[in-house]
Amino acid sequence: MSAPVDLSVALGPLALANPILTASGTFGYGLEFAHLTDLGRLGGIVTKGLSVAPIRGNPPPRVCETRGGMLNSIGLQNIGIERFLAEVLPGLERFPPRVIVNLFGVSVEEYVRLAARVEPVAGVAAVELNVSCPNVQRGGLEFGQDPEILARLVRAVRAVTGKPLIVKLSPNVTRPVEIGEAAKAGGADILSAINTLLGMAIDPVSRRPRLATVRGGLSGPAIKPVALRVVFDVARQVGLPVIGIGGIETVDDVLEFLLAGASAVQIGSALFRDPTTAERLVTALADRLAADGVGTVRELIGAVRLPS
Amino acid sequence: MLPTDHLAVVERVVEHPLPYFSLLLAVPRGWADLAAGQFVMVRTGSGLEPFLRRAFSVHDATSSATGDRIELLIKAVGRGTRALAALSPGARLPVLGPLGRGFSLAAEGPVALVAGGVGAAPLYLLARRLAERGQRFDFFYGGRNRVDLPRLESFAALARRSGGRLVATTEDGSAGASGLVAEPLERALASGEFRFVYACGPMGLLARLASLVAAHGLGGEAALETPMGCGFGACLGCAVPRPDGRFALCCQDGPVFAFSEVAW
Numbered sequence: 001m002s003a004p005v006d007l008s009v010a011l012g013p014l015a016l017a018n019p020i021l022t023a024s025g026t027f028g029y030g031l032e033f034a035h036l037t038d039l040g041r042l043g044g045i046v047t048k049g050l051s052v053a054p055i056r057g058n059p060p061p062r063v064c065e066t067r068g069g070m071l072n073s074i075g076l077q078n079i080g081i082e083r084f085l086a087e088v089l090p091g092l093e094r095f096p097p098r099v100i101v102n103l104f105g106v107s108v109e110e111y112v113r114l115a116a117r118v119e120p121v122a123g124v125a126a127v128e129l130n131v132s133c134p135n136v137q138r139g140g141l142e143f144g145q146d147p148e149i150l151a152r153l154v155r156a157v158r159a160v161t162g163k164p165l166i167v168k169l170s171p172n173v174t175r176p177v178e179i180g181e182a183a184k185a186g187g188a189d190i191l192s193a194i195n196t197l198l199g200m201a202i203d204p205v206s207r208r209p210r211l212a213t214v215r216g217g218l219s220g221p222a223i224k225p226v227a228l229r230v231v232f233d234v235a236r237q238v239g240l241p242v243i244g245i246g247g248i249e250t251v252d253d254v255l256e257f258l259l260a261g262a263s264a265v266q267i268g269s270a271l272f273r274d275p276t277t278a279e280r281l282v283t284a285l286a287d288r289l290a291a292d293g294v295g296t297v298r299e300l301i302g303a304v305r306l307p308s
Numbered sequence: 309m310l311p312t313d314h315l316a317v318v319e320r321v322v323e324h325p326l327p328y329f330s331l332l333l334a335v336p337r338g339w340a341d342l343a344a345g346q347f348v349m350v351r352t353g354s355g356l357e358p359f360l361r362r363a364f365s366v367h368d369a370t371s372s373a374t375g376d377r378i379e380l381l382i383k384a385v386g387r388g389t390r391a392l393a394a395l396s397p398g399a400r401l402p403v404l405g406p407l408g409r410g411f412s413l414a415a416e417g418p419v420a421l422v423a424g425g426v427g428a429a430p431l432y433l434l435a436r437r438l439a440e441r442g443q444r445f446d447f448f449y450g451g452r453n454r455v456d457l458p459r460l461e462s463f464a465a466l467a468r469r470s471g472g473r474l475v476a477t478t479e480d481g482s483a484g485a486s487g488l489v490a491e492p493l494e495r496a497l498a499s500g501e502f503r504f505v506y507a508c509g510p511m512g513l514l515a516r517l518a519s520l521v522a523a524h525g526l527g528g529e530a531a532l533e534t535p536m537g538c539g540f541g542a543c544l545g546c547a548v549p550r551p552d553g554r555f556a557l558c559c560q561d562g563p564v565f566a567f568s569e570v571a572w
Binding site: 025026027028032033035036048056057058059060061062063064065066067068069070072074077220221269271272273274275276 | 310311312313351356357358359360361402404534535536537538540541542543544545546547548549553554555
């Protein structure tokens, strides 16, 4: 009998029992899935984006299906950090997954306030910053679009948190590596990539956009090659551990992201098709590594064989 | 009952006049107790298209010595529903449910049930449960034409059993009275026959009913349909505007709402 496969990974200061996480916005606050899948088997969960105050979100329709994926424009609806900490986090302790909180604000001050608020909370394993939201002090330009603004934001958050700090990169920029380097300069420990791609769909019969806000974020297998390319570039050039996100549904998808340089992955829209996808992938990854005679998942990270 | 994701077995595909059909599914013990108006999320294929599951209200739910069954009344209109129509008995289908909040069954006295087209789907289980408890209802059933009134005779039989009647309307006059279903309903509500209205159908019909119900000071509930990502409150995709300017979730707060809970 062969030795059990070691799925554990360390992303800088963040140690995970396995590299399978759930992506923000596709897993609610975690408890929505508690009766559908075994939360304790996951490497961790990333919450829906949380803000200082609750946000009511965008008018409907907010989601539509596309070929090989879906568009969403939820509008960052969430219950706010205080309700999350008071009402949801204690409920998660029964299972218990590693909980990564996804935070966003419209100003540097809001991000700092959120990070400082969760800093003493033992149940929060790490912080992931959603920087794909408009900066009201900069005329609505997204924080993650400008390297200098992003570096300043990350530095300000770094000053108030000792928790592992993840910055989630947007693919809607010309040079994601440059943004990743800015996050590193600001003190980020880990990069996650990618957030959704901006997209659009039209109903040809009614001639109306399928989303009330016209544009939305594309996710699902349709974006996987884009995500893989960004992960590959960022992992090689920035020098921070990377969490790969984008259209992951099968164990082959997981292997691709690991080989491209990701140290862990987040499962997103696939959870809507099958709520057990992440848990299934933990088992499938262990089985696959055992079958291939790979002793530890760490052997695969960045092990893509490039043409010489 | 907490929802589970279950591989349901297709027992029968019942054809109604095209494009309507029913899917009879063997489901876990206990599902027969679900509330009328609750729904399931069905994965219609294993490939990438359609990408998302499809939401279907439960048309009927029964229990026997051999197990529990649900029936889905479906209109084959797109890729997902056509794939379901092509299934054979014995096929296994991922079905997540029971989901959402159903009809309240709290109304006293005679009630009106109003269906527009395939909106009749969740009202069958409601009608059967009302008839079984001896509560009288009239069933107002409207569609574009005769085909658009699937299971018309079954609804008529249930209405008679309850002591009430079925009122059918079609836009082309091919069955029942010619016109829209809201018209005979409006006359019935004006005569003070009913204190409560249960409805499901197109948003235009439900919005009209909402103002009728409010104008007559009646209670009422409607089952809504919206685009939906997950079906259990995780994606927040199925927003329904509320009168206070905030959003409810169709999958969790609904799909059945009191008329007064929705900003029509």
